[in-house]
Amino acid sequence: MIATADLLIVGGGLHGCSAALNAAIRGLSVIVLEKDTVGRHASGVNGGGVRRLGRHLAEIPISNRSMEIWRRINELVDDDCGFQPAPQIRVIEHEQDLEAQSQRSAEVRALGFYHEVMLDQQELRSYLPAVAPHCVGALASLDDGFALPFRTTFAFKRKAQQLGVQFYEETIALTITREGQGWKVSCAGGQSFSGRYLLNSAGAWAGEFARQAGDKAPVEAVAPMMLVTQRMPHFCDAVVGAAGRPLSFKQMPNGTVVVGGGTRGKAFPESNITEMSFNELRRSAQTAIDIFPIMSKANVVRSWSGIEALMPDRVPVIGPSSREENLFHAFGFSEHGFQMAPAVGEIMAELIANGTTDAAIEPFSIARFG
């Protein structure tokens, strides 16, 4: 069986769904090929941070553009995606760390962005009354937020479907080959698909497709871990990180607390399995208790991890192939792609439909890996 569309997308995560939706809005016919089910991996199980705070400087313009879309996400996908505006606060525990964080905020301001601000101890306490007394201040981005990752990915998929995008789930793309001006994707079980344009948004599995096209992309499959507690009395309105040690911490509207950040389990991308490392999670647990003493009363009910794509420089790949025409890449977003997806999907659709974008994507070129 051969199905055709203007645009083939390999990978039905949030980035694939967002690009599909935006391409459909621009009048392209789109087929999305997903080896499992939409949102099965990183997109469906990440921490859900809608975070501009602390981004790589090159990511800030795209992150800001995405933030605008998040604020009216309902208009785009007919679902609020569980988006909650909330401050993102990076708590500073030691006096000697104040300087570095304040420098960071100055660096961002020098580029003409004003969302990252320093909070003194009193301001910090007003945003986070439950924070431990030893915390001396914070770097914060007050107009960020968080959302529900699976619901978001599913909403993008559903809206894309309504606009005619065809999703083929449990369809495992194996090879991509040139077919005249366009591309052919051959899948397990003999199915194949052809289209003029091809977008590789296959996350942790994207490296292989890039390689087949002659692009070098040293993608590492990683498994960032998170844990969630039983419901607790409401005590935190912000998404909280820490300077000097890894932490991602937030209390959900239902009272459960999600703790993660910086700890990794083991990823087995060939079998979709992740294995937790409680040795690592111990540290997350300790950090959470140190910064919020109330957490010493918390009970962990579950831990989880998704398989994510990490680039060696921790910056994603966004843009056209450096070798082949009509091939595009958007992957390598581990732990920082959820917030960016609405804008990146728009940028990919512009690139594909118009051949150009005014977004500054040069720093994300796949050519940087040679």
Add this chain to the structure above:
Amino acid sequence: MTHYDVAIVGAGPAGMSSAIEISQAGFTALLLDDQPAPGGQIYRSIENAHTDRLDILGPDYAEGKRLVAEFRSSSTTYIPNATVWNVSRDLTLAYTREGVSHGISADALIVASGAIERPTPMPGWTLPGVMTVGALQILLKAHGLLADAVVLVGSGPLIWLLAAQMIKAGAKPSAIVETLPLSHYFKALPKLRFNRPAFSYLKKGLLMMRSVKAAGVPVFLGAQGVAIEGSSRAEAVSFEIRGRMHRLPAETVALHQGIVPNQQITRLLHCDHRWSESQRSFLPVSDCFGETSVANLYIAGDGAGIGGAKVAAMQGRLAALRILEKASAVQNTATSELLAEIEKEISIRPFLEELYLPSAEIRDPKENTIVCRCEEITAGEVRASLASGVPGPNQIKSLLRTGMGPCQGRFCGLALSEIAAQYLGKTPASVGYYRIRAPLKPLRLTELANMGEAEVPQAPVKQELQK
């Protein structure tokens, strides 16, 4: 982290029997169990049971005394009150005891964590005063406690057993409401095999039923549309039989729809599972010795598929003998004898499974019936999410939070797979089951933070993942 030749989870007949066999052979065996004393659910508190309680609970229960004594005298390292909360594929595991977590490693692991009661979503099942038949029987075994004005509702041999035990204890239930369609009796009969074990099971069943009749307990057969009524707690059970409505006042309602394997550990480890149409549940895939799709991980007892206490004990021995056989590379003739004995012992199962197959009504609850008790999600909400295009239990979980509460899906997992399968016109096998994540039971965050460096597995994977 202490290392053992074999670690065993669960001190029921399967776990105890395997521990005895392993330690007798001079290998080191560790047995972890979350109860204060050995016996599992079937022989719960057997060491403390005096003559009158033994009399009430009957000879099948009393039989556990011998096994527990033999287990106690074995050289097994037995750790009671130990709740296993994580198992890794390299056969390291973490357990909590008295608020402190520890880690151990083993060359082979036998999961003997038994069965759980099938979820029974029906109107009013979350009201105070409603419990399961299994829980009521545990109160009787462990504390000699009995409730007044109990209506037993559902289907399965355990209902009749508990009724008979309650009668003996002088607290007869106020009624039995059996929910299985009468056609099941006719469908099951041809599956009866006439051999000694089958005959003995059948005789026991009939004796229990006779004692219920003799005690004058009202029995309602073929009940449909069962609902538990009450505003703040259970007050009555209502149901319909052949068009006639019944309403029985009740202070306590005990529900039961049979037992199913406790899959938490084998799911956590991503073992292969298959759907058993006759048991209406998922079973871990294993070879005839109980070895699962994860090398050196064995499953024995009801967790491998419901077979009862005798079969469990034999399966425990079998898994142990197999492990010893592999370790010593010497064949053991006892394994083939055990296999034959198990075969004979389970010949009653096709009959029981057909008879007590949960009815369509139980498998497909009404719109307003709560399915996930932890997050209070109804069957209607589950179906609405399926209508919007989510493909199965894990996506429903992501969207609605079903199975995300402290029970980790033990109370709703199977019901959800059934509802999704029914709604989508698929088989439960194809819609699948929740992915299970550690900790298997809620764990204090401080306990995790305080876990000693040496207690935590350092090297995540040391051996081949799949056979």
